[in-house]
Every structure is written in C-alpha cells, then in structure tokens.
Amino acid sequence: MSLTRFRLSSSVGKKFLNGLTGVLLLAFIVAHLAGNLTIFAGQDALNGYAALTHSLGPMLIVIELLLGAVFLAHAASAISVWRDGQRARRRKNLRTASKGGSSRQTVASKSMIATGVVLLGFLVIHLWQFRFGPNEHQGYVARLGDREVWDLWRVVVEVLKNPLWTLFYTAVMVLLGLHLRHGFWSAFQSIGLLGPGLRPLAYSAALVFAVAVAAGFVALPLYIYFLVPTPATGVALVHP
Numbered sequence: 001m002s003l004t005r006f007r008l009s010s011s012v013g014k015k016f017l018n019g020l021t022g023v024l025l026l027a028f029i030v031a032h033l034a035g036n037l038t039i040f041a042g043q044d045a046l047n048g049y050a051a052l053t054h055s056l057g058p059m060l061i062v063i064e065l066l067l068g069a070v071f072l073a074h075a076a077s078a079i080s081v082w083r084d085g086q087r088a089r090r091r092k093n094l095r096t097a098s099k100g101g102s103s104r105q106t107v108a109s110k111s112m113i114a115t116g117v118v119l120l121g122f123l124v125i126h127l128w129q130f131r132f133g134p135n136e137h138q139g140y141v142a143r144l145g146d147r148e149v150w151d152l153w154r155v156v157v158e159v160l161k162n163p164l165w166t167l168f169y170t171a172v173m174v175l176l177g178l179h180l181r182h183g184f185w186s187a188f189q190s191i192g193l194l195g196p197g198l199r200p201l202a203y204s205a206a207l208v209f210a211v212a213v214a215a216g217f218v219a220l221p222l223y224i225y226f227l228v229p230t231p232a233t234g235v236a237l238v239h240p
C-alpha cells in the first residue's frame, strides 16, 4: 500500500483507522467482559478485581486516557467515513452505497452509525455511574481479607437493582451485539486482514462473537436484578 493511500485524511486512511481502533476496542470488550464476569463469583471477587486494576495507580490513568483516545478516534473516523459516503451518494444520486469488495447490506451494517452513537451516549452515562461513581470517600468501603477496599460491588448492585437501569443496560447490550455483528468482520476487513477466502469464515465468526459477547453482557444486569439480594443500603436511580 502506497503512502498516499495511507494518509489518514484519505478515505482508505479513515477506513483503516476505524478498523484498527475497532480491533483494539474488540480486545477491550473481551477483557472488560472477562473482568465483569467476576460479578458471578460475588462481592469479594468483583472488589478484588477492582482493587487489582486500581493498584496500577498512574499507569491505570495512562491506559484509560489511551483507551479514551481509541474510542474517540473510532467514533470520529466512523462518522467521517459515513459522511463521505453520504456526500458521494448525493453526488452520484445513488440510492444505496456500494463500498466495493464485499457489500452485504444487513440490519447490522445499515445501523452502524445509529448503534455507535447510542453506545457512545451509553458510555458517558456508564462511566459516570461506575468509573466515577461513589467511592471510598462517600463510604463505599468493603473488607477484603485484612484490607479495606472500594466497594464497587455496592455501586454496581445499587444501580442494577433499579428496573429502569436494568432495562437500559439490557437494551444497550443487545445493540452492542448488533454493532459487533457487523463491526467484528468489517474491522478486520478494513485493516486488510481478510482475503476473499477468509471472508465467509469471518462473517460466521462475527455472528458467534457478537452473540456470545452480547449474551455475556446481558446476563450481568439480569443476574443482579433477579438473583442478587437487594443491599440494605437500597437501590439508586442516581448516585450521590
């Protein structure tokens, strides 16, 4: 690939950036789901996991800033590619876009911008609720062996015991599955890792991946809502 084709402002460059950041976010989603699955093992397991990640100190802040940059680059490149497509379609007066190569038009592919925007909005609410939710200074402290740690379990359970938030999380996780159903194979295609021979396999793998990840994430709010006892501290619509 020539340097001209690789310019980030070119349509190939934007597609590549979107694919590369998409692959990084796929890795994050898998790691995040794995960490969240500790919820099924109970309060100590989730709090222990949070204590471990937060023990990284300043390194965690650096990772979080990089992750934030990846999310923003992914969203910005996606919107830019989409707007280029809209403009080109208007110019050529075409009713449907043909992106060249494999151009399967599915509900998932047609709703990528819509599901992406919902996920971005979700992320703002999600970080405010959990990452920047109440901490030790507001009394969210639990014992873990002989240590006192941040009671992330209480933060999460108080939120997800609220039926409105459970509904919200469940619905958004279904949309996440829809986003991943197209995003998974499309990301690898955009960075040039899918030759024609691999495409059918990647397409099926995307379906398995999207269903597995969405099912894992959907199971979390439903498990907390239906099976975890309501904490004595109650249920939160909005945390302090």
Ligand code: HEM
Pocket: 032, 036, 050, 053, 064, 067, 119, 123, 126, 127, 130, 131, 152, 156, 169, 173, 176, 217, 218, 220, 221
């Ligand atoms: C049911 C679904 C989910 C649950 C229960 C959940 C739970 C959590 C919890 C407990 C934290 C706080 C971790 C900490 O500060 O140590 C967190 C952080 C975070 N979550 Fe989620 N999450 C869910 C879905 C998602 C999804 C779908 C995304 C991405 C689209 C996402 C992105 C993030 C990010 C970026 C952070 C901040 C990570 C950090 O700063 O270390 N989460 N989540």
